[in-house]
Amino acid sequence: MAKKQIATFLGPNKGLSVVGNRVYAFSGAIGVDGTEKDLLNFTTGDDLIPCTIQFNYVQAATEDFFYRVYFNNQLVQGYLTTHSTQYTSPDNLIPIIIPPLTSVKLTAQNVDDNNERTQLVSITGKVLDA
16 A cells, blocks of 8 residues: 655745645745746646646735746746726636746736735646656
8 A cells, every 4th residue: 555645835935846746836925016026936847737827916905917927938828917807807717738847937017016015826736747
């Protein structure tokens, strides 16, 4: 009988955690101003990773934020959250497949002001043999 793998969440960081065939990353709450800021930044291993990315604007404010997903420093996904829709629109889940050996960077930027507002991002998925 295989020994059960146990993982303990130690807190947010910028990397990807792998437990068995599952992956996750949680940036934790990060203050973001008018400069594009990394929320997560890591490189994947040899496997394909179908996953879901979810950015969150976790502070009541009126600024607009732009969220970006980069693979190997190339923009592959992004969207703008405006202050008028942040409380009325559903969560913006981004289903995406991360290729093997890929540098992944997830960023946020306050495009409306230089005020620092709390943002976060999470990734959850499963590793597939490439």
